Amino acid sequence: MKTAWVFPGQGSQAVGMGVDLATTPIGKDRFEEAKDILGWSVLNRCQGDETELAKTLYTQPCLYVVESILIDLLKDQGQKVNLVAGHSLGEYSALYAAEVFEFATGLKLVKRRAELMSEAAGGKMVALMKFDRSQLEEAIAAIPDVVLANDNSEQQVVISGTPEAVDQLTSQVKTKRAIPLKVSGAFHSPMMDQAAAQFKQLLEEATFTEAKVPVLSNVDPIPSTSATILKERLTQQMTGSVRWRDIMSALPQQEITRVLEVGPGKVLAGLIKRACSQVDVSNVGSLNDF
Numbered sequence: 001m002k003t004a005w006v007f008p009g010q011g012s013q014a015v016g017m018g019v020d021l022a023t024t025p026i027g028k029d030r031f032e033e034a035k036d037i038l039g040w041s042v043l044n045r046c047q048g049d050e051t052e053l054a055k056t057l058y059t060q061p062c063l064y065v066v067e068s069i070l071i072d073l074l075k076d077q078g079q080k081v082n083l084v085a086g087h088s089l090g091e092y093s094a095l096y097a098a099e100v101f102e103f104a105t106g107l108k109l110v111k112r113r114a115e116l117m118s119e120a121a122g123g124k125m126v127a128l129m130k131f132d133r134s135q136l137e138e139a140i141a142a143i144p145d146v147v148l149a150n151d152n153s154e155q156q157v158v159i160s161g162t163p164e165a166v167d168q169l170t171s172q173v174k175t176k177r178a179i180p181l182k183v184s185g186a187f188h189s190p191m192m193d194q195a196a197a198q199f200k201q202l203l204e205e206a207t208f209t210e211a212k213v214p215v216l217s218n219v220d221p222i223p224s225t226s227a228t229i230l231k232e233r234l235t236q237q238m239t240g241s242v243r244w245r246d247i248m249s250a251l252p253q254q255e256i257t258r259v260l261e262v263g264p265g266k267v268l269a270g271l272i273k274r275a276c277s278q279v280d281v282s283n284v285g286s287l288n289d290f
Contacts, residue, residue, distance in 0.1 A: 003258045004083040007090030012265035018066035020287045060114035067093035085216035098211035116195035123186020124163040130176030149188035150242040160189040196238040221246040248275040
């Protein structure tokens with residue numbers, strides 16, 4: 001029986017997440033360490049205002065810290081994993097789970113990523129549900145300045161680009177629902193080029209080691225344990241598309257029979273249940289789930 005751990009990204013945060021984890025020695029130490037690195041308290045943010053927590057600047061570090069504690073608690077229990085993947089920001093948690101970098105290295109990267117992404121303005125992202133995929137692909141190919149940012153499943157995607165281009169696409173493609181996302185910029189699109197270039201410098205200086213288990217990356221869902229390859233893929237992640245649909249397809253191919261979503265919410269678990277009916281899916285987001 002092979003198990004994969006998957007980690008949610010921005011959008012899965014919720015007020016109160018991780019608070020119970022502070023009662024464990026692992027959680028208590030981790031929140032303290034995070035406070036030293038960030039200069040603010042993750043625990044306070046997670047117990048505070050929903051609007052504040054939803055700001056990219058805070059969401060990303062908070063999710064990474066909470067997910068890292070859950071990872072260590074699972075490992076502390078002797079839980080084994082054969083493959084890891086994370087959605088957008090969740091890829092950092094996946095790399096931490098695979099022991100590619102130490103917690104502090106990951107948090108420093110996430111902190112800078114969150115700062116750069118929250119400064120990127122002028123873009124728009126919209127989630128689309130239930131559509132004709134060939135019509136969508138034709139529209140994306142025909143309209144400049146809009147890309148497929150998250151290919152989440154057969155019938156759920158997120159498009160990203162300039163507000164004009166995104167609006168043009170949503171007016172041309174018939175969908176059941178089109179939901180604008182509450183983000184400041186056009187993430188996972190060429191509009192993040194400048195932020196990605198600034199981030200690359202910090203990424204190049206970070207120490208990565210060979211992964212203990214294979215990682216499926218957002219931009220290239222082929223399993224790898226190579227520190228060089230995983231870092232290179234992360235370099236492309238800010239401007240590249242999150243190929244979650246391909247990651248889900250890879251799970252049965254890699255003989256995964258059990259998937260555990262590690263983090264708040266059940267978004268990824270829901271997507272995987274629909275896409276891979278033969279896989280047993282569960283989630284762990286709080287102490288109760290243990």
